[in-house]
Structures are given as structure tokens and as C-alpha cells.
Amino acid sequence: MGAAPNDNTGKKGISRQFMYLLTVLAILLPLVFPVGMPVSVTPWVEKGYQHVEKLNPGDKVLISFDYSASGAADIHPAAEAIFKHLMDKDVKVITVAFVAEGNRFPGMLMSAWEEQGKVYGEDFIHLGFLSGHETGLAALFADIPGAAPVDSRGNPVTSYPIMDGVKTVADCKMFIGLSGGNPGPQQYVRQLEPYQGVEIFTACTAAIAPTVEPYLASGQIVGLVGGLKGAAEYETVMGYAGKASANMDAQSFAHLLVIGFIVAGNIIHFTSKKNEGN
Numbered sequence: 001m002g003a004a005p006n007d008n009t010g011k012k013g014i015s016r017q018f019m020y021l022l023t024v025l026a027i028l029l030p031l032v033f034p035v036g037m038p039v040s041v042t043p044w045v046e047k048g049y050q051h052v053e054k055l056n057p058g059d060k061v062l063i064s065f066d067y068s069a070s071g072a073a074d075i076h077p078a079a080e081a082i083f084k085h086l087m088d089k090d091v092k093v094i095t096v097a098f099v100a101e102g103n104r105f106p107g108m109l110m111s112a113w114e115e116q117g118k119v120y121g122e123d124f125i126h127l128g129f130l131s132g133h134e135t136g137l138a139a140l141f142a143d144i145p146g147a148a149p150v151d152s153r154g155n156p157v158t159s160y161p162i163m164d165g166v167k168t169v170a171d172c173k174m175f176i177g178l179s180g181g182n183p184g185p186q187q188y189v190r191q192l193e194p195y196q197g198v199e200i201f202t203a204c205t206a207a208i209a210p211t212v213e214p215y216l217a218s219g220q221i222v223g224l225v226g227g228l229k230g231a232a233e234y235e236t237v238m239g240y241a242g243k244a245s246a247n248m249d250a251q252s253f254a255h256l257l258v259i260g261f262i263v264a265g266n267i268i269h270f271t272s273k274k275n276e277g278n
Contacts, residue, residue, distance in 0.1 A: 045230055045234055051223055052082065061094070061176060067105075067205075068099055071181075079203065094163075098132070142169075144166055177201075178204070186215075189220045200215075200222060206230070209230070
């Protein structure tokens with residue numbers, strides 16, 4: 001039997017190999033060289049940014065990393081952007097995780113900032129993973145050093161300067177919940193109800209973002225970053241193009257390329273039909 005004929009032999013059009021190459025380039029180039037394509041900023045992202053912007057150097061913020069690896073693509077870019085905002089303002093950050101897989105993400109962020117001169121135990125600290133979901137939240141909010149006596153590095157939390165004067169969540173200006181499901185915004189609001197002076201800011205997957213709207217409308221949550229697009233919006237307000245903007249650029253370029261392929265394919269098809277009729 002003879003070899004199978006090449007699909008592209010004798011045919012006018014765009015070769016599949018060329019299409020594959022363009023697709024790869026459309027995705028990879030924006031990831032390496034972010035363009036920062038315009039993104040419309042939603043009011044809740046803007047409000048969340050403004051509340052973080054009002055924090056003063058030395059203020060303390062508690063962040064809960066409650067997402068797993070499956071939700072990281074949607075939430076971690078927001079975590080990076082918000083963490084950068086806090087570090088740029090010299091805010092002191094205390095982190096914790098109520099989802100086991102979320103325990104790895106604070107260390108990733110902190111290592112990068114330690115390379116830039118920030119000091120673990122002074123500028124930030126990670127309390128590690130605490131079990132119990134909502135019951136864990138309640139215990140931590142009521143007694144932070146009691147619920148987490150040692151940090152992720154195995155040292156007493158009270159031995160670090162950042163923990164001076166920190167007893168309950170009321171000693172923090174803001175709680176930021178990064179959620180992929182449970183615990184999530186509903187649990188955060190419920191357990192922070194007794195601590196009226198603590199603002200709640202949340203970032204979550206795009207899928208659960210609509211469920212947060214009632215809490216935003218009531219003022220119980222001051223801001224929301226929903227999914228990857230929300231993270232790109234936050235970066236836009238900050239005035240820098242980070243991973244979220246790069247990922248959104250890659251998506252946008254890929255979508256534009258697909259539209260281009262559809263248009264080109266139709267032009268080639270109808271041109272060929274016209275030539276066949278002549």
C-alpha cells in the first residue's frame with residue numbers, strides 16, 4: 001500500500017503546522033512579555049484596592065489561603081497581586097491555611113519577598129495549616145497564638161516581633177480570605193461578626209464570585225477579586241502587569257487568533273468556490 005497523502009498537498013490554505021505555531025506563539029509570548037491589554041475594572045475590585053490602600057505601614061493583616069492546587073490558577077495570581085500591594089505599603093502580614101493544599105502558597109510568596117529584603121517574622125509570618133474549616137476559623141479568630149502556638153517553621157509564634165500585641169483577629173486591621181470553596185465568604189462573615197472593627201476583603205474563584213454579591217451589597221465584605229480576570233483588574237488598578245495580566249493577555253491573543261483563523265478560513269473557502277465556478 002502507498003503512503004497516505006499529505007492533507008496539505010495541492011491545496012490552497014493555511015497549513016496546520018503554521019496554525020499550531022501561531023497558536024503557541026500567541027499563548028507563550030504574552031506570558032513572557034506581558035502587554036497589559038486594557039481590562040475594565042469592576043467597582044468591587046476598585047473598592048477592595050482602596051481599602052488596602054488606606055492601610056498604614058505597620059498595620060497588621062490576616063490572610064487565609066483556603067484554596068487547593070485545582071483552584072490556584074484562578075486565585076493565586078490575585079494572592080500575588082494583593083501580597084505585593086501589602087508589601088509595597090510595609091503592612092505586616094500574618095498568614096494561615098484552612099485547606100491543606102493551601103499551606104504551600106504563603107511560603108512561595110514569602111520566599112520571593114525575602115530575596116527582596118523583607119524579613120520573615122518581622123514583615124510576615126505563616127502560622128501553617130489549621131484543621132476544622134469554620135471551627136478552625138472561630139478558634140483562630142478568638143485566640144491566634146493559642147490556636148497556632150508554633151509557626152510553619154516550628155518556632156513559637158510569640159518569639160517573632162510581628163506577633164507582638166496580637167491576641168485575637170481584632171488586633172488586625174483587615175482579614176483577607178482567599179477561597180476556593182470551603183471555608184469561604186459565608187464562613188468568613190459569620191465568624192467575623194463579633195469583631196466589627198475588622199474589614200473583610202476576599203478573592204475567590206470566578207465560579208463562586210456571584211454568591212459574594214449579597215455580602216458586598218450589605219457592606220459586610222468591602223471588596224472582591226473574582227477569578228483570574230479580577231486579579232488582572234487588581235493589577236490594572238495597581239498600575240503594573242503581573243502574572244494575572246500576562247495570563248489574560250495570553251487568553252485574549254488566543255481568542256483573537258481563533259477569530260482570525262475563522263475569518264481566514266471563510267475567505268479561503270469562498271475564494272476557492274468562486275474560482276471553481278469560473
